[in-house]
Amino acid sequence: MILELDCGNSFIKWRVISRDRAGVACGGVVGSDLELIEAVRRKVQGLDACRLVSVRTDEETTRLTAQLGEAFAIECVWARPAAELAGVRNGYEEYQRLGLDRWLALVGAFHQARCACLVLDLGTAVTSDFVAGDGQHLGGFICPGVPLMRNQLRTHTRRIRYDDATAEQARHSLMPGRSTAEAVERGCSLMLQGFVHTQLELAREYWGASFQVFLTGGDAGTVAGLVPAARVAPDLVFVGLAIACPLS
Numbered sequence: 001m002i003l004e005l006d007c008g009n010s011f012i013k014w015r016v017i018s019r020d021r022a023g024v025a026c027g028g029v030v031g032s033d034l035e036l037i038e039a040v041r042r043k044v045q046g047l048d049a050c051r052l053v054s055v056r057t058d059e060e061t062t063r064l065t066a067q068l069g070e071a072f073a074i075e076c077v078w079a080r081p082a083a084e085l086a087g088v089r090n091g092y093e094e095y096q097r098l099g100l101d102r103w104l105a106l107v108g109a110f111h112q113a114r115c116a117c118l119v120l121d122l123g124t125a126v127t128s129d130f131v132a133g134d135g136q137h138l139g140g141f142i143c144p145g146v147p148l149m150r151n152q153l154r155t156h157t158r159r160i161r162y163d164d165a166t167a168e169q170a171r172h173s174l175m176p177g178r179s180t181a182e183a184v185e186r187g188c189s190l191m192l193q194g195f196v197h198t199q200l201e202l203a204r205e206y207w208g209a210s211f212q213v214f215l216t217g218g219d220a221g222t223v224a225g226l227v228p229a230a231r232v233a234p235d236l237v238f239v240g241l242a243i244a245c246p247l248s
């Protein structure tokens with residue numbers, strides 16, 4: 001059994017796949033290293049390998065791998081920056097600086113689509129990446145995701161305060177808000193939608209109608225309706241991770 005980890009800024013996404021029947025045995029989302037170890041211990045037996053991608057500091061990632069080594073007696077292989085992988089060429093001036101989650105997601109997308117791709121990752125941060133049909137990564141954009149937009153408003157104002165349940169209720173429509181929660185929640189949703197529309201326009205300028213859109217990240221579902229032809233691919237980073245870190 002292989003443990004796969006996507007260590008983001010807010011969460012660790014994990015899953016376990018079996019070596020033989022390439023199926024996903026189990027997985028989840030956790031908020032801390034300890035929670036990860038508890039969840040894996042509860043659900044999995046017989047781990048023999050681990051591969052991971054992390055956008056955290058090397059210190060944090062090293063600490064996590066040490067804990068996993070202790071808990072499960074496994075070594076962890078890390079995805080590393082690359083100028084080129086599986087027919088995709090990194091478009092950053094300094095390829096090492098492209099977030100590894102973005103890199104693996106776009107490698108995974110190109111591997112699946114084999115044509116020009118627009119990859120949108122809608123999580124804590126929102127990112128977009130453009131890959132041409134010949135595998136050249138053109139670059140992309142980074143902006144705050146809905147959780148960050150919402151929290152910035154809460155942190156930097158005195159009168160924007162509401163609880164999670166109210167937030168959840170406010171999201172049921174996109175009509176002009178008639179309460180603070182509605183105004184903020186719907187405003188942030190519309191920002192996200194505006195971003196998605198702009199990315200689609202840019203992709204059309206490059207490639208006409210011949211490109212594939214991939215949506216991933218926690219808020220992918222909230223914009224899926226805007227792009228009916230998009231592939232919603234929650235596991236895109238893991239597809240790229242398997243390519244970056246093949247285990248013999």
Ligand SMILES: Nc1ncnc2c1ncn2[C@@H]1O[C@H](COP(=O)(O)OP(=O)(O)OP(=O)(O)O)[C@@H](O)[C@H]1O
Binds near residue numbers: 217
């Ligand atoms: N407390 C929680 N328990 C389980 N799942 C959660 C919890 N909070 C959020 N999630 C889910 O976890 C996933 C987080 O992924 P998302 O792509 O939104 O974050 P991210 O951008 O990857 O964050 P990170 O910066 O950690 O990479 C989402 O699918 C979200 O619905």
Ligand SMILES: CC(C)(CO)[C@@H](O)C(=O)NCCC(=O)O
Binds near residue numbers: 009099101127
């Ligand atoms: C943008 C995030 C935070 C998204 O998770 C991550 O990909 C990252 O830390 N990237 C480094 C900066 C960059 O990609 O240019």
Ligand SMILES: [K+]
Binds near residue numbers: 101123
């Ligand atoms: K992410």
